[in-house]
Amino acid sequence: MPSHFLSNSPSTPTTKTSDLQNDTAVSLTSTSSSSSSSSTAPDMWTYLWIPFLMSLSKELTLARAATATTSSPSILPPNQLADDDSPSVPRCSAQDIKLNYRPVIGILSHPGDGASGRLNNATNASYIAASYVKFVESAGARVIPLIYNEPREILFEKLNLVNGVLFTGGWAKTGLYFDTVKAIFKEILAKNDAGFHFPVYAICLGFEILTMIISEDNQILETFNGADQASTLQFMNNINIEGTVFRRFPPDLLKRLSTDCLVMQNHRYGISPQRFQENEHLSSFFEILTTSTDEDNQVYVSTVQACGYPVTAFQWHPEVLLYVLCISAIVICLQMHVLVGQIPQLKLLNALNKWSLMKNAFEWGLSMIPHSEDAIQVTQHIANFFVSEARKSLNRPSSQKVLANLIYNYSPTYCGKAGKGYDEVYIFAEQKAPKYTRCAVHGDCHGHVKL
Template identity: 60%
Template sequence: MGNDAVWSCSGSFSFWSCLWIPLLICLPKCVGLGKAQSQILLPTQLPHHRYHPSCPSHTPNLYYRPIIGILSHPGDGASALLSNAPNTSYIAASYVKFVESAGARVIPLIYTESQEKLLKKLDLVNGVLFTGGSDNSGSGLYFETVGRIFKKVLEKNDGGHHFPLYATCLGLELLTMIVSQDNNILEEFSARDQASTLHFTKNANINGTVFQRFPPDLLKKLTTDCLVMQNHHLGISPGRFLDNEKLSSFFEILTTSKDQDDKEYVSTVQSRNYPVTGFQWHPEKNAFEWASPRIPHTEDAIQVTQHAANFLVSEARKSINRPLAQEVLDNLIYNYSPTYTGKAGRGFDEVYVFT
């Protein structure tokens, strides 16, 4: 009988013949495939002596649940569109996201709270962040609160408690005034809403600083590409900084930048003896703020944000503080809700407002 009769299942071939003939043709190949598949085993299917999962234990002297205290700033962060009450303060949500992106949580340090309550909160955190802002008068409750917290940071470190501090933009300006003991030391610069480069000082030692973990190619790009965001009209020139003995003995200048008039100012500093880092630029904006079209959002710029955040949290993990879980939960910023202000175009996309 011809092949045409076989494949058409006609003539003397029954219905069952149409099933077993293709199976016979396929069988050698199918068996071979089955053998090949049977050799692919999941790790958990291997004999015990061949399966050794690697789960290294945590370093016992590091704390893997760090908390960062962020100091609130006077106002509502939206030009009084949200609240104009006299005791209103805010924290831009970008600072909170910045901390969380590196594996830490946030407790708001509301600057109008009693000194007793603020000190109690400082005992719940493993580091502090001073934000940017506009209150650089060098007087009043906010300035006094920054000074008290800064003093407490130094005391904790002097007592053997590793306790890092990040001071961004206004935060660095206020520390410059406090450390120098000169409220008129700051100078005028034209660096509002400006992306810029960073220029490392000739003798800068980045070991143990925020830049230590930056890949070499990213460090180089910081000097050639505008990867950091500036937004300030005050700062300090390297000459004036170095002329002040108190400043130059406390801080080492790591980088400088130039404003729109080509005037040079100090842009990153690191304390010589304390885990205190100061930025005139804004490491949080690249990844988490969108109001200004000048904020850099390239992949390299996002890496700058991430490395800066990672360093702060890695320093906080060295803290010996182990706060009670319930007290932490009662004070976390999760007890508050951020407000979307991006449509108002007032500088921040989201803010936490405290009244």
């Protein structure tokens, strides 16, 4: 909240508004000795009250700082620490040559257009929700779309251009889509077995399909009432989070994950911990990290991580939460005293809240998506872990081939009005290599441009 300057101080004489207005009109260049003492005093206060208040504010600030020091130690920047051994001029360390600082993630498209045919009803159409793309980009990686129904040789050529793969949410559990996920996953495991670090994230439907593939049982899933709800994550007893997706979470945020509804659930299927542990293939491949509870108080597995591979699967949606609410907009408007004075405070805050909610997250189509700052931090940590794993990839493909296949070669489609959940999607309706701009291939501009 902005600090308010005191309009009067104990040592400032009380003066009517009209007198103050008259005081400011007094000429500052007048040096006439005939000026009366009654006009000299107001002139003096005109010059002195601002420095006085500034001095008073400084003293109050120092007093508060001294009080805070007694309760907690001060945090100082490095150049103010008393360490004679520290170098006077810091030097930036060289980048680790073993890491890939230009990682690319492949995201597999899903059948349909993301809006039940309202945007594109072509039988060969597939889509990627833009929230998955932004999820990856927010952590410092780029995206190549892996179009599920394109020729298998093209799909595998693209797989050789990426440093990790993300399987998205959706509904398709059979047919060509299932077969494509299975073929890609088998290839990824082979790459890891050959010593090439290659991470996988599987979200919602991706979690379900991997469960079916690894368990070798297409009927292993159970029904749960987890549609459009926020929930907690309950960590398994004695779990060691070191090396897992939760490794860099602050302790207080880890605690709030189990007490506050910070994650988004939107599924009808899942697997209970009991059935999970009973399947030898699943229990030997994955370790359960967290469970959650649906609206009927049924417990299901919500996060798993492979024991010997960089594979993590989520039965919740980390990609839909990103970006902190625009609190700065509220602060700025509250500083506008005239506006606050004219509009009732409750109505003002409600209007600002609605405005900020419209501006900041990746998906707003479902009512129960959490958008608190804690929820945003959860998603950012999840994205960061995935991309940090992708940086370990030794794959260094041709930059020209990467540029020619990036998601930037496609234009997203807004579907908020036509769809039921996604706000924006990339739609792929042609089984051929994408057209790309001269900018993307020849590198004579930054980023990408729309055709």
